[in-house]
Amino acid sequence: MKKENNITIHDIAKALNISGSTVSRALNNNTRISEKTKKAVRDKAKELGYQPNALASNLRTSCTNTIGVIIPRISRYFFSSAITGIEEFAREKGFNVIICQSNDLEARESDCVQTLFASRVDGVISSVALKTNNYEHYKTFTNRNIPLVFFDRVCDELETSKVVVDDFKGGFIAAEHLISKGCKRIAHISGPQHLNIYINRLQGYLKALRKHDITVDQNLILESPLTREDGLRCAKELLESSNPPDAIFAGNDTTALSIILYAKEKGIRIPEDLAIMGFSNEPFSEYLSPSLTTVEQSGFDVGIKATELLIDIITNKSGNTQETIVLPVKLIERESTNK
Amino acid sequence: MKKENNITIHDIAKALNISGSTVSRALNNNTRISEKTKKAVRDKAKELGYQPNALASNLRTSCTNTIGVIIPRISRYFFSSAITGIEEFAREKGFNVIICQSNDLEARESDCVQTLFASRVDGVISSVALKTNNYEHYKTFTNRNIPLVFFDRVCDELETSKVVVDDFKGGFIAAEHLISKGCKRIAHISGPQHLNIYINRLQGYLKALRKHDITVDQNLILESPLTREDGLRCAKELLESSNPPDAIFAGNDTTALSIILYAKEKGIRIPEDLAIMGFSNEPFSEYLSPSLTTVEQSGFDVGIKATELLIDIITNKSGNTQETIVLPVKLIERESTNK
DNA sequence: CTGTTAGCGCCTTCAA
DNA sequence: TTGAAGGCGCTAACAG
Numbered sequence: 001m002k003k004e005n006n007i008t009i010h011d012i013a014k015a016l017n018i019s020g021s022t023v024s025r026a027l028n029n030n031t032r033i034s035e036k037t038k039k040a041v042r043d044k045a046k047e048l049g050y051q052p053n054a055l056a057s058n059l060r061t062s063c064t065n066t067i068g069v070i071i072p073r074i075s076r077y078f079f080s081s082a083i084t085g086i087e088e089f090a091r092e093k094g095f096n097v098i099i100c101q102s103n104d105l106e107a108r109e110s111d112c113v114q115t116l117f118a119s120r121v122d123g124v125i126s127s128v129a130l131k132t133n134n135y136e137h138y139k140t141f142t143n144r145n146i147p148l149v150f151f152d153r154v155c156d157e158l159e160t161s162k163v164v165v166d167d168f169k170g171g172f173i174a175a176e177h178l179i180s181k182g183c184k185r186i187a188h189i190s191g192p193q194h195l196n197i198y199i200n201r202l203q204g205y206l207k208a209l210r211k212h213d214i215t216v217d218q219n220l221i222l223e224s225p226l227t228r229e230d231g232l233r234c235a236k237e238l239l240e241s242s243n244p245p246d247a248i249f250a251g252n253d254t255t256a257l258s259i260i261l262y263a264k265e266k267g268i269r270i271p272e273d274l275a276i277m278g279f280s281n282e283p284f285s286e287y288l289s290p291s292l293t294t295v296e297q298s299g300f301d302v303g304i305k306a307t308e309l310l311i312d313i314i315t316n317k318s319g320n321t322q323e324t325i326v327l328p329v330k331l332i333e334r335e336s337t338n339k
Numbered sequence: 340m341k342k343e344n345n346i347t348i349h350d351i352a353k354a355l356n357i358s359g360s361t362v363s364r365a366l367n368n369n370t371r372i373s374e375k376t377k378k379a380v381r382d383k384a385k386e387l388g389y390q391p392n393a394l395a396s397n398l399r400t401s402c403t404n405t406i407g408v409i410i411p412r413i414s415r416y417f418f419s420s421a422i423t424g425i426e427e428f429a430r431e432k433g434f435n436v437i438i439c440q441s442n443d444l445e446a447r448e449s450d451c452v453q454t455l456f457a458s459r460v461d462g463v464i465s466s467v468a469l470k471t472n473n474y475e476h477y478k479t480f481t482n483r484n485i486p487l488v489f490f491d492r493v494c495d496e497l498e499t500s501k502v503v504v505d506d507f508k509g510g511f512i513a514a515e516h517l518i519s520k521g522c523k524r525i526a527h528i529s530g531p532q533h534l535n536i537y538i539n540r541l542q543g544y545l546k547a548l549r550k551h552d553i554t555v556d557q558n559l560i561l562e563s564p565l566t567r568e569d570g571l572r573c574a575k576e577l578l579e580s581s582n583p584p585d586a587i588f589a590g591n592d593t594t595a596l597s598i599i600l601y602a603k604e605k606g607i608r609i610p611e612d613l614a615i616m617g618f619s620n621e622p623f624s625e626y627l628s629p630s631l632t633t634v635e636q637s638g639f640d641v642g643i644k645a646t647e648l649l650i651d652i653i654t655n656k657s658g659n660t661q662e663t664i665v666l667p668v669k670l671i672e673r674e675s676t677n678k
Numbered sequence: 679c680t681g682t683t684a685g686c687g688c689c690t691t692c693a694a
Numbered sequence: 695t696t697g698a699a700g701g702c703g704c705t706a707a708c709a710g
Contacts (some may be wrong), residue, residue, distance in 0.1 A: 010685055024689060032695060055459060056687030057703050064394065075419040075622070083413055096458055098435055101423065119435055122396055190437065220705045261629075262501045283414070284596065284621060347703055358681045363705060371679055395703030398686050682709075687702105694697080 007050040015044055027052070058120075066096040067310060070118030070126040072153075077282045078299040079127070082151065086125060086304025090211075093311050095122070102129040110137040114258045123147040123310045128155055130192055130225070147313040147321065151306040153195055157244050161313065162324045163306040165297040167197045170329040171204025171249075174276045174295045177331055178247040179212050181274060187220040187245035187256050189234050198251065201278060205249060216335075231258025239268050247274040253282045260289050291334045302327060343553045346389040354383055366391065397459075405435040406649060407455030409465040410650040411492075416621045418466070421490065424465060424642025432650050434461070441468040459462070460648045462486040462644075467494055469531055486652040486660065490645040491636075492534055494676035500652065501663045502645040504618065504636040506536045509668040510543025511613045513588045513634045516670055518551050522613060526559040528573050528598075531589045537590065540617060544588060565590050566621040570597025578607050585613065592619035599628050612672065630673045641666060 009023040016023070019038070026033045026041035044050075054063045058064050067090050071079045083099060090097050098119055100112035109129045116124055117140050124141055124274075127150065135155045141148045143156060151163040178186050188205045191198035202221070209216055222237065224230045233256055238245055239262065248270070250256035256277035263270045279287065285292065305325055315323050347361040365372045365380035372655070383389075397403050406429050410418045422438060429436050429483035437458055439451035442561060444602045448468045455463055456479050463480055463614065468491065474494045480487045481497060490502040510527075517525050527544045530537035537663070541560070548555055561576065563569045570593055577584055579599065586607070589595035602609045644664055652660055 006687095010687080021688090021689075021698080023695055027697085032410065034695065051397075051457060053459070053687050054457065055394060055401070056702090057689075059392075059398050060689045061686080062394070062702075074413065074422055075416060077414060080414040083438075087440065088440070090456065095456075099422075099426070101439060115430065118390060118393060120392070124417065152708085169483050191685095208695090241440075284624070323649055328681085339636045345703095349703080360682080360705075361680055364680085365701095367705085373679060376679085392703050396705075398688090399703080399705050400685070450694090468709090680710085681697090682707105684705100686704090689702090690700090692697105692699090694695105 006053065007048045008053070009050075011048060012041060012050060015048070016040055016336070020034065024081050045164070053279075062120070062271075063241055064096075064122055065305070066098055066119065066121045068112075068119065068121035068124040069097060069099045070102055070112045070116070070124065071099070072127060072129050074099065074101055077298075078152075081224045081299030081301035082127070082306075083284050085300040089304045089307040090108050093307075095311065101172045102132075103268055104130040106132040113137045113140050117141070117144075117146070120125055121146070123149070123314045125149050125151060125306050125310055127151050128153045128195070130195065149310040149313070151302050153197055156196065159322050161309050163302055163309060163327065164196070164324065165302065165327050167200035168204040168207075169199035170278065170295040170297075172208045173204075173206040173329070173331050174197050174201075174249045174293075175277065176209035176212070176248065177293065178274060178276065179208060179214065180205050181247070183245075183247035183274060184214055185217065185220060185243070186214075187222070187224045187238050187248045189224050189226075189231075189248070189251045189259075190198065191224065191226045191251045193223060194299040195336060201251070203226060220245055224251060225254060226255050226257050228254050231255040232262055233331075235259040235262035239263060239266070239270070247276070249276045249278065251278050253277050255283055256292065257285070257289065260292070293334065296330050296332055345392065346387045348389075348390070350387060351380060351383050352390060354387070355379055357434075369602035370626075374628055378627065379525040383595045395535045399627055403435075403459045403461055403536060404433055405437055405458065405460045406646070407451075407456070407458065407460035407463040408436060408438045409437065409451045409463065411441050411468050413438065413440055417491075417619065417636075420490070420638030421466070421642035421645075423648045424639040427643075428643045428646040429650070430647075434650065441471075443469040445471045445473065452476045452479050456480070456483075456485075460485070462488070462632065462653045464488050464490060464645050464649055466490050467492045467534075469534070470531060486649055488645050488649045488652070490641050492536055495535065498661050500648050500660055502641055502648060503535070503663065504641065504666050505668050506539035507546075509545040509618060509634045509636075510540035510545075511547045512543075512668070512670050513617065514547035515551070516632065516672075517588065517613060518547060518553065518588040520586070520613060523553055524556065524559060524579050524582070524584040525586045525588060526552075526561070526584035527588045528561045528563050528565075528570075528590045528594050530563065532562060534619075544641070558582055563590060563594060565594050567593050567597050570594040571601055572577060574598040578602060578605070578609070586615075587613070588615045588617060588637050589615050592624055595619075595631065596628065597601075597625070599631070618668070633671045634671065635669050636666065651656075 010020050013020045022237045026038045065123050071237045074080055102109035102112055106129055109132055135157050138158055148160045154162045155162055165269055175186055222234050224234055230300050235258055277292050349359050352359045352362045362380050365377045384563055394441045413419055426436050439454055441448035441451055445468055448471055471621055474496050477497055487499045492505055514525055529541045561573050563573055612630050612632050615630055618634055
């Protein structure tokens with residue numbers, strides 16, 4: 001369906017008896033145009049209801065003013081809030097945002113790359129899929145000098161900028177917090193060990209144990225895909241063992257909630273302030289478990305930071321295209337129900 | 340930052356000693372091109388690593404193959420799943436998607452309209468902000484013949500297509516379900532009464548009461564902004580009244596969860612199968628309240644339907660631009676904890 | 679079936 | 695400080 005003809009810069013030019021180029025320059029606030037002309041042009045533009053045609057401008061400049069985003073799933077709160085941050089910042093800077101979901105699958109992620117590339121995005125922000133082991137597809141961007149910024153789940157093989165959360169410290173303070181409560185046998189449910197975030201959280205946890213001279217018990221460290229189902233499996237394994245842990249540091253919200261639910265159902269007592277949900281801020285977590293301690297990162301802030309970095313690279317203000325920004329984490333302790 | 344020069348159709352043309360238009364037609368699978376030429380063109384395109392430049396095509400055809408979406412907040416599960424549906428369907432049909440959030444504010448919604456318009460989207464899918472009372476800004480689209488489809492929260496003032504959920508029936512079956520459990524005093528927490536969905540749910544509820552000769556008690560019908568805070572206010576008002584209801588049909592998930600939480604905290608007994616969460620499918624609801632009965636709609640399905648409708652209109656397959664599609668609802672009863 | 683021609687609306691040299 | 699001219703890459707008449 002063709003759109004109606006719109007007002008172009010030439011209509012303004014004709015109305016003002018000047019040339020199209022002058023109008024173009026005036027509209028783009030070129031310094032070589034007199035204030036008087038600029039004002040006249042702007043007024044006339046408003047009067048005629050002129051709307052610049054981004055398409056034409058894009059074709060000419062080969063800039064789309066569009067940022068592509070690849071995320072695992074939009075329905076996870078961390079990512080939807082990251083997108084909110086990305087969108088907000090990008091729009092403010094005059095960029096549009098195109099979002100693609102990988103569904104945590106490598107093949108889909110590869111499709112996303114193609115889609116975004118075909119859309120001629122000026123830059124890309126991505127958080128890698130759980131299932132991604134091969135990062136070749138990202139070279140579509142790096143090979144063509146299209147700026148790429150990873151956030152949260154990053155790829156270390158590629159030389160790009162990154163915005164990460166201090167997962168190591170998160171794991172450390174989570175474990176140390178539990179130790180300070182008197183716990184010795186602290187379980188940790190970790191995620192897929194090819195992803196930086198889970199590796200780092202585990203390392204942080206281990207460091208805390210070592211610092212406090214607590215022997216590491218490998219039986220207390222589980223690797224999980226962090227799904228709900230697997231959360232229940234972990235809960236069973238940990239809570240019904242002959243020698244159960246006295247605290248649990250779960251890898252993510254889903255897992256933590258699964259465990260608490262399982263415990264409640266089986267009548268197993270596990271004080272919520274001795275369970276820690278890793279790195280989440282799901283809005284419903286508080287409802288489920290009002291006294292759960294969490295280690296948090298703000299998806300929104302991560303999104304903003306990543307976008308800021310990307311736009312800096314796109315507009316060439318920053319020559320450094322391999323910067324890594326580490327954002328701090330916070331331990332949030334809630335009122336205890338453990339009376 | 341300018342992109343490197345890319346392969347164009349003319350490079351292919353030159354390599355094959357044919358004209359650019361033939362290449363263009365071959366690539367677009369025009370019927371008037373011989374299979375042999377098509378194959379030659381496609382092979383050469385692949386060989387050279389040709390990537391079509393959508394920008395140029397867009398400028399020429401004044402179609403962007405892009406759909407704009409305006410939603411209140413991406414972080415609400417219903418909307419994020421709707422977007423997943425929209426995206427999936429749109430991509431399959433070769434459309435890109437640009438998402439804007441209104442944050443449930445009228446002014447922001449108006450900004451979204453401007454942004455999408457400036458992006459020259461081929462069509463728009465929208466769910467109106469809670470705070471929107473004036474729909475003038477949407478005329479930016481309707482005045483210019485840019486197809487507009489509302490979903491879920493629709494605007495009846497504008498003559499557009501709509502995809503809605505059967506809220507009336509939802510309210511009806513929710514109330515009737517509670518009546519069948521023997522409840523007589525059924526409270527309903529409704530949302531802002533300028534929005535179709537809340538009006539209809541309330542009407543359905545009222546019809547069920549009338550059908551079963553239950554006198555309507557206005558004290559049991561609350562209007563709420565459906566926030567968490569107001570959920571607590573409603574809980575207090577209902578549960579601590581001198582004559583409390585024996586069932587509650589909450590307007591949305593947040594409210595339902597607030598009520599259950601409040602009840603638990605205060606030690607007030609309210610069997611979960613006598614509370615109904617209206618129209619939600621938040622992934623964490625089940626964790627919080629495993630036996631809560633819900634009336635559900637799938638955001639994903641709504642998104643798909645809306646996109647299908649919009650793309651039909653854009654591609655002019657359907658002349659009807661004022662269709663209203665009503666999707667059914669389901670009552671989901673879970674295992675009762677009310678032993 | 680294929681080629682020629684002429685723009686889509688804007689920006690950017692180059693020249694004045 | 696402004697104008698003229700050309701072209702970004704593609705497509706849609708119009709001719710053959």
